Amino acid sequence: MNIKKGQINIIISLVIIFFLIVLSKFGTQSVVASFNKSNPINLQEVPILNYHKVDILNHALSVSPREFEEQMEYLYQNGYHTITPDQLMAYLKSGKSLPDKPILITFDDGYLDNYTNAYPIMKKYGFTGTIFIVTNFISKDERFMTWEQIKEMQQNGMIFGSHTANHKSLTSLTKEQALDELNQSRDEIARQLGKPPKYFAYPTGTYSGEIEDMVRKTGYKAAFTIEYGQVGADSDIFLLPRIPIFKGQKTFRSFFIRLNGAPVLEELGIIKN
Numbered sequence: 001m002n003i004k005k006g007q008i009n010i011i012i013s014l015v016i017i018f019f020l021i022v023l024s025k026f027g028t029q030s031v032v033a034s035f036n037k038s039n040p041i042n043l044q045e046v047p048i049l050n051y052h053k054v055d056i057l058n059h060a061l062s063v064s065p066r067e068f069e070e071q072m073e074y075l076y077q078n079g080y081h082t083i084t085p086d087q088l089m090a091y092l093k094s095g096k097s098l099p100d101k102p103i104l105i106t107f108d109d110g111y112l113d114n115y116t117n118a119y120p121i122m123k124k125y126g127f128t129g130t131i132f133i134v135t136n137f138i139s140k141d142e143r144f145m146t147w148e149q150i151k152e153m154q155q156n157g158m159i160f161g162s163h164t165a166n167h168k169s170l171t172s173l174t175k176e177q178a179l180d181e182l183n184q185s186r187d188e189i190a191r192q193l194g195k196p197p198k199y200f201a202y203p204t205g206t207y208s209g210e211i212e213d214m215v216r217k218t219g220y221k222a223a224f225t226i227e228y229g230q231v232g233a234d235s236d237i238f239l240l241p242r243i244p245i246f247k248g249q250k251t252f253r254s255f256f257i258r259l260n261g262a263p264v265l266e267e268l269g270i271i272k273n
Ligand SMILES: [Zn+2]
Pocket: 108, 109, 163, 167, 203, 204
């Protein structure tokens, strides 16, 4: 056979893309059949994207500004509407309607590039996002945003949640230390931004039943993991899954696959990591 490896790759890619187009027509429109105990309403699944850095560094957590813009443009042109965590909660708890093709865009850690690179692009498309900040890094470490930048973004509709005070895996701490991370970050955000944060993202994605309980008791209304998947009627609101968007050789293709295929492709073993 005289077919080059490159040609085989192209054929495989085309087959996957065809499969995804079919899937996106029927799959993501599917209604979750399971019922919420307190709220017997069929709920459509909602994707939550999870970014970290938006810059040109060769860093595993980075998406380049150009890639990020391509992704936002894709969402815009395909009729997606960004929503806030408040909208998501109202939807999950009481079935309050969401705009067509809702999507929640989140960022973890609070890197400076979220302000310098991601925020202007999101503004351009009229999108909003939610950023989980590590309060002891803010205005202290130059790789992260300042409170002034955060206040400006908040005034323009961006939402800020807690990602603890020091970004330690909560399961590696004592109960007292973990509680302190939750309280300290909540109090600092309340002091700086005028109201306590309602939402929380687990640093390094680690949690336990006990930690989930602490997050609830500290006053947070919902919490986000890095478990891969979309949110639906049967989601635990203190363990909300997200779709991580990382750097990749073909980031846009993997973005498209992740957005349209989650979580079916993962189950099929097509998407790893
Ligand atoms: Zn983090």
